[in-house]
Amino acid sequence: MIPKEGWTPEFPPELVALFREEGLEVAGIAPAEPAPESAEEYGRWIAEGKHGSMGYLAEHAPMKFHPDTLLPGCRSIIVAALNYYQEASWRRADNLAAPARGRASNAPQYAPADRDSADEPAPLGPSNDPASRPAAGRIGHSNHATAGRIARYAWGRDYHKVLGKRLRRIVRKLGEQFPGESFRSFTDAVPLAERYYAERAAIAFTAKNTLSISSDFGSWFLIGEILSTKHFPSSEDARDRHGACPTNCTRCIDICPTGALYAPHRIDASKCISYLTIEHKGEIPVELRPKMGNWLFGCDLCQEVCPLNVRAQQTGVSDFLTVKAGESLELREVLEIENDDEYTRRFAGSPLMRAKRRGLLRNACIAAANTGAREILPLLRRRAADADPIIASHAQWAVEQLEGGGGETADG
Ligand code: B12
Ligand code: SF4
Ligand code: SF4
Numbered sequence: 097m098i099p100k101e102g103w104t105p106e107f108p109p110e111l112v113a114l115f116r117e118e119g120l121e122v123a124g125i126a127p128a129e130p131a132p133e134s135a136e137e138y139g140r141w142i143a144e145g146k147h148g149s150m151g152y153l154a155e156h157a158p159m160k161f162h163p164d165t166l167l168p169g170c171r172s173i174i175v176a177a178l179n180y181y182q183e184a185s186w187r188r189a190d191n192l193a194a195p196a197r198g199r200a201s202n203a204p205q206y207a208p209a210d211r212d213s214a215d216e217p218a219p220l221g222p223s224n225d226p227a228s229r230p231a232a233g234r235i236g237h238s239n240h241a242t243a244g245r246i247a248r249y250a251w252g253r254d255y256h257k258v259l260g261k262r263l264r265r266i267v268r269k270l271g272e273q274f275p276g277e278s279f280r281s282f283t284d285a286v287p288l289a290e291r292y293y294a295e296r297a298a299i300a301f302t303a304k305n306t307l308s309i310s311s312d313f314g315s316w317f318l319i320g321e322i323l324s325t326k327h328f329p330s331s332e333d334a335r336d337r338h339g340a341c342p343t344n345c346t347r348c349i350d351i352c353p354t355g356a357l358y359a360p361h362r363i364d365a366s367k368c369i370s371y372l373t374i375e376h377k378g379e380i381p382v383e384l385r386p387k388m389g390n391w392l393f394g395c396d397l398c399q400e401v402c403p404l405n406v407r408a409q410q411t412g413v414s415d416f417l418t419v420k421a422g423e424s425l426e427l428r429e430v431l432e433i434e435n436d437d438e439y440t441r442r443f444a445g446s447p448l449m450r451a452k453r454r455g456l457l458r459n460a461c462i463a464a465a466n467t468g469a470r471e472i473l474p475l476l477r478r479r480a481a482d483a484d485p486i487i488a489s490h491a492q493w494a495v496e497q498l499e500g501g502g503g504e505t506a507d508g
Contacts (some may be wrong), residue, residue, distance in 0.1 A: 108328060114269050115176065118262040119413070123177040124297030124331040127230030128163040128170040128323065134292055135161040149376050156287035164227075166288060167280045167323040172330070174322040175290075175297040178259050180249050180416045181316035181408040184423055243424040244474060246465040247370065249318065250447040251422055253415040257445070259283050259320040267322060269344040274326050279480025283320035290319040299419035304341045304360040305348035305398040311338045341404070348398035353387040357398060369395035373459045374451055379486060380462065385493070390463045392425055392456065393448055420446035427467075430460040431475045454484050461490035465497035473498055 109121045115122045138160055147153040159165040163173060249255060263281035268280045282288055291308045294300050299319075300308035307315040341360075349357045356368035365371050369391050372380050381387075399405060411417065421443065434437050439453035448456060457479065464472055476498070479491035 106329075107331070110273060111174065111328065114266050114273075117265055117269075119175045120178065120259075120262055120266075122174060124175045124334075125328045126173040126175060126293045126296035126332065127330045127403070128173050131166070131289075131292060131297075134289065134390040140288070146364045146366060149378065150365065150370055150371070152285070152434040153365075159287035160289045160293065163288065163293075163323055166282070166286075167278060167325065169278065169325040170323045171327040172324045173293050173297065174324060174328060175294050175299055176259070176263065176320045177299050177310065177317040178255065178320065178413065179313045179317045179409060179411045180252075180413065181253065181313060181411050182248070182251070182417060183410070184248070189351075191277040207317065216347050242427050242464070242469045243388045244392030244427055244430070244460060244467075245396075245424050246392055246421045246448075247297060247396050248316065248399075250393055251416065251436070252418045252420055253445050254447045254449070255318050255416070256284055256447075258415045259318060263320050263322060270322070270324070270326075271377075271387050277324065277326040279325075280323045281320065282323070283318070288321070288323075290321065293321065294319050295335065296330075296332055298331045298337065301335070301338040301340055302361065303348075303402070303404070304345070305357060305402065306361060306363045307399065308404070309338065309341075309404050311407060312409070313380075314408045315399050315402060316405065316408050339404075345403065347401040347403070351397045351401045353389060354384055370395075373455070377455065377486075379489065380458065382493070386391070387464045388459075388462050388466060390467050392430065392459050392463055393421065393451060405499065416474075425460075427464050427469055428475060429459045430456055431464075431472065431479055433457065454486050457482070457484075457487045459491045461494040465494040468498065470498050 107125065111122055134376065135157070139157055141147070142157055163170040260281070260283055261284065266358050267279045267281045270277070282290075284290070291300075291302055291306075294308045295302050300310040300315075303309045303315065305315070308317075308319065309315045310317060346360070349360065354367040354369060354372075356364050356371075358364055358367075366376075367384060369388050372384060372388065373391055373393050373395070433442065433453055433456075436453050439456070440449070443449050451459070461479065462474060463469075464476060476491045476495050480488055482488045482491065482496055
């Protein structure tokens with residue numbers, strides 16, 4: 097269960113002030129200790145090939161649980177959490193479940209929170225199952241078979257920029273305040289096990305869906321950190337405040353369409369839709385394509401069904417609220433992008449830049465086949481002759497699926 101009591105962390109006031117000036121809160125401080133057992137577990141995960149084509153994860157292995165390899169003499173890791181939650185229009189419209197009692201109207205409408213950890217959570221939630229899948233549209237985009245979904249963290253501006261520049265400014269100020277000490281900031285694609293150190297810093301616990309879940313705002317937050325040679329008091333003792341997954345809950349594992357989450361706390365990243373649509377640059381294995389539903393960029397299913405996300409709070413970060421890609425994109429709009437320049441003009445500043453034109457158009461072909469979007473067959477045929485061989489082969493596959501009657505409709 098997630099305890100209801102508030103918690104007032106006691107961080108050094110000078111640190112709190114520096115973070116607040118940047119619109120961030122110090123979420124926690126971890127001792128910068130190595131974690132040999134976790135490093136071993138990680139090594140096994142890499143050896144089993146669960147990282148797929150993310151070669152950088154293998155290269156990161158010697159550093160991942162050894163902060164002093166990133167900053168010699170590192171003694172503390174100051175962790176920041178940035179809440180990016182905003183409610184989806186399909187959830188506002190679908191009224192999937194009654195709002196949890198006592199929650200603000202912008203809270204996600206999941207079943208009651210704060211269950212005992214042995215409780216069975218109430219059934220709810222969207223899935224890739226056409227019978228319960230949310231419509232893909234957003235305001236201004238109709239909810240039909242020709243739209244593809246975007247993971248929530250990518251609706252607005254790229255968080256690497258949003259969080260990264262704030263942390264870098266704090267690092268500069270820390271350097272001025274503590275001359276003789278060294279500081280270095282990181283977020284995401286860095287050789288540090290962020291969720292492990294987030295847990296050590298007591299900002300969250302690591303859940304069965306492998307994500308960090310906080311009692312303050314569920315799993316809808318991003319992690320950034322500052323490594324420091326100056327010692328700050330650790331907040332590790334407060335770890336218990338985040339609780340744990342309910343013992344019998346397996347919703348995230350049950351909903352995962354590709355079987356990427358194959359056991360509690362275990363992920364085969366090479367099957368995750370987030371990996372397939374964002375990180376993986378080549379051909380998507382044919383057997384996984386029909387399982388990807390209408391996800392264009394990332395996947396949120398294992399968070400959307402999580403009962404602990406009843407704690408989600410609307411973000412106040414304007415960079416996230418600014419619509420860049422938004423909740424969904426018309427597949428036609430994506431498939432009409434002719435070249436990289438056009439792609440950059442459309443998505444500059446958005447996380448979608450990571451997929452590049454090749455990745456997003458490839459994903460749009462799969463979403464078109466999966467949603468039975470026959471009305472865009474002519475456009476798919478045009479893309480089957482695209483100069484990019486990955487786009488061309490996926491478009492050809494989509495044409496065959498649609499002409500052969502494969503694919504399902506968005507509304508079942
Ligand atoms: C590679 C990566 C991915 C991969 C792999 C995901 C994964 N679960 O590992 C892919 C591309 C699939 C991915 C997807 C997503 N990602 Co990602 N990703 C990363 C990245 C860069 C590295 C993670 C990694 O190394 N994974 C490999 C696993 C094995 O290692 P680990 O998690 O670091 O370490 C754990 C294990 O070693 C384990 N462990 C240790 N000892 C033992 C012992 C036993 C017995 C067991 C079982 C486990 C165990 O505990 C450690 C802590 O959890 C991190 C940033 C970072 N630098 O950490 C972001 C990060 C994890 N991603 C993030 C996000 C937001 C996502 C998505 C939600 C995006 C989306 N909507 O599409 C999805 C979520 C999918 C999911 N269920 O995880 C956030 C998560 C924030 C949060 N609240 O948890 C992070 C932290 C980025 C950030 N800076 O905010 N991601
Ligand atoms: S993000 Fe989607 S595909 Fe990846 S583990 Fe979660 S439910 Fe499975
Ligand atoms: S859905 Fe998954 S992560 Fe959420 S409480 Fe259930 S088991 Fe834990």
